[in-house]
Amino acid sequence: MPDERGSVSFFLAIGGLVLYGVVWAVGLNGWRVAKTRYGRASAPSRLATLPATSVPGVTIIRPLCGLDSNLYNSLETVMRLDYPRYEVIFAFQDAGDEAIPVVRLLIKNYKHVDARIVINPAKVGVNPKVNNLMQPFHEAQYDLLWVIDSTVAVTEGTLGRMVDAWVSGAGGGTDVESRAAAYAPPTRGQVGLVHQVPIAVVYHRSWGSLIEQAFLNGNHAKMYLSINDVAVESCVVGKSNMYSRASIAGLRTPSPTLRASPDPPSGLAGFGPFMAEDNMIAMTLWRSGLKHAMTPDVALDFIGALSVRQYIDRRARWIRVRKVMVLPATLIEPFTECLLGSLMGSWALNRLFNIPQAPVFVASVLAWFLVDNSVRRSLSTNVRHIGPQTSTGTFALAWAARELLALPVWLYAMVGSTVMWRGHRYRILASGEAKRVD
Structure with a gap:
């Protein structure tokens, strides 16, 4: 024994x-x-200096609900991007949402940016973010969509570097500018999603928010970067994701409940039953043969005053x-x-x-x-x-x-x-x- x-x-x-x-x-x-x-300054995007007609257009969607921490400053960062061709859609489900006056002030202060508010109360599932994205997906002017959470801020060169990563993963040579001008939705083996590592910024210091910051900026970031570097499986947080509307539209719902229905929805609506829709979308794209790419940028997530509970x-x-x-x-x-x-x-x-x-x-x-x-x-x-x-x-x-x-x-x-x-x-x-x- x-x-x-x-x-x-x-x-x-x-x-x-x-x-x-x-x-x-x-x-x-x-x-x-x-x-x-990340330990050195990021190189500027080569696409930022090109004419608007020579780069893919990008629709930035910001799903909103209520007054999040540091809301105006977070939203303002997408109005100051160093990229020649993009639009911004601020998406709401409630016409009385408290954040709408904040967005209207922002649009007024940046009249040169193609930006608008979309309000649609329709629901396709329990996930409020998916519900919020349905109308913007339909109305988006461009096929390339960049979805950013309401609490997230980005730096000026992020969009250009994301499009760089997108077209660089499209194959067919090394001329990034030519591939950018000839934009097409990705096919199997190409990059189908571009994202950043999220890190927490804390203005309203409390023990809960500081602990959350220590987790996100330390152990979580370390593991997130490593898993995506090895790239043996999908590992994506939906704070800041770029993908093709055409790619999402062609996805079969991973929901067993919806698949059992007589007419199961495809595309974005098929992810409505999931709480972690970002992970499910990324995983489904990955398993359809589309790779993920990261840029040397971070998604700055403004954390409010959390209690330890x-x-x-x-x-x-x-x-x-x-x-x-x-x-x-x-x-x-x-x-x-x-x-x-x-x-x-x-x-x-x-x-x-x-x-x-x-x-x-x-x-x-x-x-x-x-x-x-x-x-x-x-x-x-x-x-x-x-x-x-x-x-x-x-x-x-x-x-x-x-x-x-x-x-x-x-x-x-x-x-x-x-x-x-x-x-x-x-x-x-x-x-x-x-x-x-x-």
């Missing part, structure tokens, strides 16, 4: 050490990408969504976090090589923090002028709180299936769809 227990612990240690090594390899690759791609609910919501979509990855998630991962790695090294566990654990946690801090500093290189900067000390405290909360939040999320979203309660179904239950 003792020998059997020893054999079991031996093989568990081997498995734990392998997983620990893989997690570190993924994390260090994300750190490398952050340092090399609100932070916990937000993280739990997305864990509950992920566990029905990618259960195996969600089950091992705690071992990819700093504290449990370091505990696993230090124990495995002690069991296999008799290396003292305590100093290895401390060294692992310290190294984890240093990598995350380096990542967040690299990502802020080109955007230090936007928003207040968080000191290393504040980041360290918020980072430590985030790591201490990681396992309790995961456990809390795994035992439930209901979430609060936009003031309503939903149950996440086994298919990944959301059903309103209040």
